[in-house]
Amino acid sequence: MEFSELLNIGLMQGFAGLSLFAVLLLMGLGLAIIFGQMGVINMAHGEFMTIGAYTIYLGSHLSSHYAPSLVSIYFPFAIVLAFLFAFALGWLVEWGLIRHLYKRPLDTLLATWGISLAMQQSFRTFIGPKEVSPTLPDWLLGSWAPKEGLDIPINGLFVLALTAVVTCGVLLALNRSRWGLRVRATVSNRVMANAIGIDTRKTDRLTFAIGCGIAGMAGAAFTTIGSTGPTSGQLYIVDSFLVVTFGGAASLLGTVVSAFGIAQTQSITEFFLHGSMAKVLTLSLIVLILMIRPQGLFASKVRR
Amino acid sequence: MSNTDFTLAVEDLTVSFDGFKAIDAFNLYIDRNELRVIIGPNGAGKTTLLDLICGRTKASAGSIKFNNTELTRMAEYKRVRLGIGRKFQTPSIYENLTVFQNLEVSYPKGRTVMGALAFKCDDEVKARVQVVAEDIFLADRLDLEAGLLSHGQKQWLEIGMLLMQSPELLLLDEPIAGMSARERDLTAELLQRICKNRAVIVIEHDMEFVKRIAHKVTVMHQGKMLAEGPMEKVQADPKVIDVYLGH
Amino acid sequence: MKAIQELIKRYQLASLLVLTLLLAVVLPLSLDIFRLNLIGKYLTYAFVAVGLVMVWGYGGVLSLGQGVFFGLGGYAMAMFLKLEASDPVTTAIQSTPGIPDFMDWNQITALPAFWLPFKSLPLTLIAVIAVPTLLAWIISFAMFKRRVGGVYFAIITQAVALIVTVLIIGQQGYTGGVNGMTDLKTLLGWDTRTNSAKYILYYLCVALLVGSIVLCRWIQTSKAGTLLLAMRDKEDRVRFSGYDVADFRIFTFCLAAALSGIGGALFSLQVGFMSPSFVGIVPSVEMVIFAAVGGRMSLVGAVYGTLLVNAGKTYFSESFPDLWLFLMAALFIGVTMAFPMGLAGLWESHVVPWWSKRKNKGKGGDAEPAGTDAAPPAAVAATAKPARQASADSALTKGLSDVGAQSAIPGSI
Numbered sequence: 001m002e003f004s005e006l007l008n009i010g011l012m013q014g015f016a017g018l019s020l021f022a023v024l025l026l027m028g029l030g031l032a033i034i035f036g037q038m039g040v041i042n043m044a045h046g047e048f049m050t051i052g053a054y055t056i057y058l059g060s061h062l063s064s065h066y067a068p069s070l071v072s073i074y075f076p077f078a079i080v081l082a083f084l085f086a087f088a089l090g091w092l093v094e095w096g097l098i099r100h101l102y103k104r105p106l107d108t109l110l111a112t113w114g115i116s117l118a119m120q121q122s123f124r125t126f127i128g129p130k131e132v133s134p135t136l137p138d139w140l141l142g143s144w145a146p147k148e149g150l151d152i153p154i155n156g157l158f159v160l161a162l163t164a165v166v167t168c169g170v171l172l173a174l175n176r177s178r179w180g181l182r183v184r185a186t187v188s189n190r191v192m193a194n195a196i197g198i199d200t201r202k203t204d205r206l207t208f209a210i211g212c213g214i215a216g217m218a219g220a221a222f223t224t225i226g227s228t229g230p231t232s233g234q235l236y237i238v239d240s241f242l243v244v245t246f247g248g249a250a251s252l253l254g255t256v257v258s259a260f261g262i263a264q265t266q267s268i269t270e271f272f273l274h275g276s277m278a279k280v281l282t283l284s285l286i287v288l289i290l291m292i293r294p295q296g297l298f299a300s301k302v303r304r
Numbered sequence: 305m306s307n308t309d310f311t312l313a314v315e316d317l318t319v320s321f322d323g324f325k326a327i328d329a330f331n332l333y334i335d336r337n338e339l340r341v342i343i344g345p346n347g348a349g350k351t352t353l354l355d356l357i358c359g360r361t362k363a364s365a366g367s368i369k370f371n372n373t374e375l376t377r378m379a380e381y382k383r384v385r386l387g388i389g390r391k392f393q394t395p396s397i398y399e400n401l402t403v404f405q406n407l408e409v410s411y412p413k414g415r416t417v418m419g420a421l422a423f424k425c426d427d428e429v430k431a432r433v434q435v436v437a438e439d440i441f442l443a444d445r446l447d448l449e450a451g452l453l454s455h456g457q458k459q460w461l462e463i464g465m466l467l468m469q470s471p472e473l474l475l476l477d478e479p480i481a482g483m484s485a486r487e488r489d490l491t492a493e494l495l496q497r498i499c500k501n502r503a504v505i506v507i508e509h510d511m512e513f514v515k516r517i518a519h520k521v522t523v524m525h526q527g528k529m530l531a532e533g534p535m536e537k538v539q540a541d542p543k544v545i546d547v548y549l550g551h
Numbered sequence: 552m553k554a555i556q557e558l559i560k561r562y563q564l565a566s567l568l569v570l571t572l573l574l575a576v577v578l579p580l581s582l583d584i585f586r587l588n589l590i591g592k593y594l595t596y597a598f599v600a601v602g603l604v605m606v607w608g609y610g611g612v613l614s615l616g617q618g619v620f621f622g623l624g625g626y627a628m629a630m631f632l633k634l635e636a637s638d639p640v641t642t643a644i645q646s647t648p649g650i651p652d653f654m655d656w657n658q659i660t661a662l663p664a665f666w667l668p669f670k671s672l673p674l675t676l677i678a679v680i681a682v683p684t685l686l687a688w689i690i691s692f693a694m695f696k697r698r699v700g701g702v703y704f705a706i707i708t709q710a711v712a713l714i715v716t717v718l719i720i721g722q723q724g725y726t727g728g729v730n731g732m733t734d735l736k737t738l739l740g741w742d743t744r745t746n747s748a749k750y751i752l753y754y755l756c757v758a759l760l761v762g763s764i765v766l767c768r769w770i771q772t773s774k775a776g777t778l779l780l781a782m783r784d785k786e787d788r789v790r791f792s793g794y795d796v797a798d799f800r801i802f803t804f805c806l807a808a809a810l811s812g813i814g815g816a817l818f819s820l821q822v823g824f825m826s827p828s829f830v831g832i833v834p835s836v837e838m839v840i841f842a843a844v845g846g847r848m849s850l851v852g853a854v855y856g857t858l859l860v861n862a863g864k865t866y867f868s869e870s871f872p873d874l875w876l877f878l879m880a881a882l883f884i885g886v887t888m889a890f891p892m893g894l895a896g897l898w899e900s901h902v903v904p905w906w907s908k909r910k911n912k913g914k915g916g917d918a919e920p921a922g923t924d925a926a927p928p929a930a931v932a933a934t935a936k937p938a939r940q941a942s943a944d945s946a947l948t949k950g951l952s953d954v955g956a957q958s959a960i961p962g963s964i
Contacts, residue, residue: 290707
């Protein structure tokens, strides 16, 4: 009895970690594409997530005010919209800014920080400084109780499924599609890729926009675990960067593993420690490991 | 591995990148006063070999001994301080500094942080810069910004930066790339001069040039040694002909 | 006479003198003590910006965690001042008199052991420099010895900034939490809130800042400075010339941390409080923009950059709070896109040539200048600063692209 109770708590805490895992993984995937593949540091990545979260809120708000019948089904559509909004904005940012800075990664970092500030202030001015939460459809709210004393929230499962689909989609797209081939060619040799007729500029723009779009979907996942405010994204930016570097910048598999590891460590330590100390412990652990193994978990040796 | 009286003794050296062996159980012995040229088709592992000796790449197995000191686990800068100098394939000089400053920075004094803070460019340094600059035919270019030199002069300058350190082993990766015919002649003469009292390894593709400078030639192919000996002997070796013409 | 001229050029004494005159004479004469105190506060950030010029401009390594070092220095000083402010008599109403008020509120009944050294001023002054330097050494030793640089270093330092902030806020009982340490009034019984004290502290701040700039300039002109630039642009060449590249980077990073610590301590003294809002990611990145606006290669420029951005911040966030963040955003984007060398770069590329052209015209268009001071504009621009720095500017993009080479690790998925 004692033991099974402990097991149940462990399982539930583990599932709580899974929602965080989903957000971190989606954030990390977007970053891994942008940072790992293109070498661009996007400090505004968190704000793209916030855009996604606000899109879900917008969907919830509009449907509950104007079309109550749609309340139960707006969520999936809003997720697609979240992707599209973030994608479009990412496209714009790449066109207006990033493409001029490919040779100066540290400057990209500062410029995208500027973008992030501007976006935060736009949220504050045009949407409002208060935190908002969408009303989630009923079917997302309950919990699934396979046995007594074990409650697994359905929204967690949903988010997990969404993450799995997106992750597989990204992996497939990178490894099987024409776009993926172009991206990989551009990454390994930009000049050559250009010479064999790949439009590297277009590839870059598409890649950046897709990365941002995935961050938008992370925002959709985020609405199930927290409320959205102008600075919500900023809270996740460091974690997401650590996910990517910890996994090994060029390895998407590494991103998955490290997102899982970080989310679970944080969730489990949170059970034993005060929330902020859990965060300190998790982050310090990652930083320490990165100091010992800076190339991350998965990295390949490359002949120079 | 036993001690030898070679300046450089490479034994059973192996390095693999994700399973691909760029250098495979390679042996090489270089004497003092010797000028060895390494040739071989692209991808044979020539540059990787120099990288291993100077520490830019870490060996997977085997030993590299410099005057009987094992190098394989030593940090790069320590190998340099022991007396190994490396010139890279594309000239690697400080383009924004003057020729004088390039040579001055390479002077083996003030190598620690505190040493560099206290470093003074005294007469001894100036005299040494002058001597080396004359060696590398740049004595009248000392105040010129190095980025303005011709490609061949940049190659010389990098060799000069190595000479500032009076190394016992010089590793030169394609020193005459981009040089005019006259510059090649001067370089051949320079190489003959500087291999006195030290060992020099040169990687080169130009066979005419190799013939002029080499004491001995080592042919590499797919990370292994294919042939070794005087140029005429190596050129007549059917295996070598096969590698160069067969592909 | 010529030797003195050489010295002035080499150490950029002219621009330093102008800055000193501005800070020590013009501003105190033209501003009231309230505003001068504000300038003094900005100047404490300038210590961080000057450090960033060394680490980022010269070293090519961007740290997004300089606020941590500023905070550590600031907290060290604040702890001493807080202990002095919490003597048993003034805190008699607490359940445990003699400890800082926030400890009492958090049911702590005895002074924690790590607070004890801060009862002594000499130990505190040592800690102001030693604690940030030690942390900087640990971070930079681990990273630079393993050749981690570029964007990875930026990410790790940013994570450190987050960790330290969360830690400070979370450990309320030991640190004062999100409010920080407030009500710092006296230093060894000397009231730091009087006008005369504010003047003295302001001048102390100016003197230390000018001293720091001279120190950094001296390093820049030594062989170590040449090597820093050299390793920023051609890291491998420096390494294979027998130098331990990591040691030089560690030294520079520790130097910047120590300077930031001094800045932080002066902040606590002048402003009278210290809080986590000067430690985290946001202030750390803002400090980078101070240096960027002034010019990442210019020590003196970093001070002007800090003053301008902060003056702008104070003005706009008071008058148009909504506009300020947009302006700040524009600053980040504009500086990186249009003026990567900041104000100092604009000065070199526009003001100096214009000035020398005017000067030449004034001489009646002499064909061949007789003295050195009427040389053609290009030559003046080139000699106005030592060759090293002049050329460093042109190498900026190239240098940065080398730094970035580390970020683009090709590999399989």
